[in-house]
Amino acid sequence: MGLGKLLHDHAEHADVGGTIDHPRAYELAAEIGFLGRRREIFTRLAALSGVRPGDRVLDVGCGTGYLTRILAPIVSPAGRVTGVDASAPMVEHARRRAPGNCSYQVGEGQALDLPDAGFDVVVSSLAVHHIPAAERGAALREMFRVLRPGGRLLIAEFRPPTNHLLAQLVGMVSGPAMRHSPHDLLGDLIPAAGFHVQDEGDLPVMLSYVRALRPST
Structure with a gap:
């Protein structure tokens, strides 16, 4: 079984979605995929999120909890x-490594079992x-609902490689994940959910981000 198949055995098609187990x-x-720069890149994501001491943060699609563990001391x-x-399995892995101010639950981003306006920041990587x-x-829309007015979204x-050969090699590992650019994937979903987009940009090793706010009124 190839690594891409192993990782994405519940996600055979990019539009169908699925889980990594x-x-x-x-x-x-x-x-491997982040070329040894994973910590650096996710630390930059944490900074871009605008998380501050005392914030209540939600990570949608937290996986193994890697980003949550970077956010916890902040x-x-x-x-x-x-x-x-x-x-x-990913949530259980995250729980075994959880700092004291982190908690995890199994759930889907499109049906969050969380209260309205309960978070200052929502991230999803x-x-x-x-x-x-x-x-x-x-x-x-669920991310919008659980953010407080004035809350921040990241x-x-x-971001697929422009080099065709590199794109093929990355696709062997990433499966359906790399078939669409972030612009194709997200389209106008963020503003359509009610967010005000602040900015967007690229990070090293094939990542793009969008930052947005839930309006205060």
Whole structure:
């Protein structure tokens, strides 16, 4: 079984979505895929999110909890980081490594079992492409719902390589994830959900991000 098949055995088509249920294989693939710069890149994502001490943060599609563990010391003991992922094995992996101010639950981004306006920041990295295309709008609306007015959103997704050969090699590992650019994947879903887009940009090793706000009124 190839690594791409192993990671994405519940996601045969980019628009159907699916889960990753092999956390150790995913961690290995992530370290390779980010060329040894994973910590650096996700630390930059944490900074872009605008998370501050005392914030309540939600990570939608938290996977193994890698980003939540970077955010945990930033929010300090007074803050809280909650991770949600549709894969029970990934959530269990995250729980075993959880700092004291992190908690995790199994759930889908398009149907969050969380209260309205309960978070200051919502982040989602490399997760939207795992949500079925028909449900991505609902997932963004759920992120809007659980953010307090004035709360901040950060979405990060894969940015396909422009080199055709490199794109083929990456596709062997990433499966359906790399078939669409972030612009094709997200379209106007973020503003359509009610967010005000602040900015967007690229990060090293094939990532793009969008930052947005839930309006205060």
